[in-house]
Amino acid sequence: MLSPAIQEALNKQINHEFYSSYFYLSVSGYFESLNLQGFSHWMRLQSQEEREHGMRLLDHLHDRNGHATFEAIAQPPIEFQSPVEAFQQALQHEDYVTQTINRFYELALQEKDYAMQVELQWFVSEQVEEEKQARQILDQLKRLGDQGTALYLLDKELGERENDD
Numbered sequence: 001m002l003s004p005a006i007q008e009a010l011n012k013q014i015n016h017e018f019y020s021s022y023f024y025l026s027v028s029g030y031f032e033s034l035n036l037q038g039f040s041h042w043m044r045l046q047s048q049e050e051r052e053h054g055m056r057l058l059d060h061l062h063d064r065n066g067h068a069t070f071e072a073i074a075q076p077p078i079e080f081q082s083p084v085e086a087f088q089q090a091l092q093h094e095d096y097v098t099q100t101i102n103r104f105y106e107l108a109l110q111e112k113d114y115a116m117q118v119e120l121q122w123f124v125s126e127q128v129e130e131e132k133q134a135r136q137i138l139d140q141l142k143r144l145g146d147q148g149t150a151l152y153l154l155d156k157e158l159g160e161r162e163n164d165d
Contacts, residue, residue: 001067003111009104011069017054021047023076038159083146087138099126
């Protein structure tokens with residue numbers, strides 16, 4: 001059975017994950033407006049992945065007889081100054097999500113909710129990968145620049161990303 005504190009934290013994390021999906025969809029639209037189809041594709045898949053994370057948590061909530069309390073999803077940013085800035089914001093966002101998951105994990109430890117701890121361990125590991133990917137692409141953009149042939153090649157590479165299922 002979920003404690004009230006765990007149920008509340010779980011609902012908040014679900015909201016964070018759905019916001020993340022919105023955020024990446026917004027960034028995808030930005031790249032679409034620049035005709036950077038590969039970047040847009042990468043961000044769209046990232047959006048889909050974040051939605052799946054939210055659904056995973058929602059399933060966990062339901063599996064444990066919890067009650068979902070859906071909150072409004074905040075509007076994500078829609079304008080970015082450059083591809084570098086878009087990925088800087090993506091990395092900052094992933095850092096924020098990592099912090100929310102870590103705080104949630106601390107709560108699960110305090111509440112001695114072992115099932116929640118196991119579920120959150122998957123998310124802790126996933127966040128390492130999320131931050132790594134965003135950081136690597138940001139580093140490439142900074143090194144290569146966000147115009148010209150290098151940008152075209154990186155766009156082509158990102159367009160080859162497959163669904164991570």
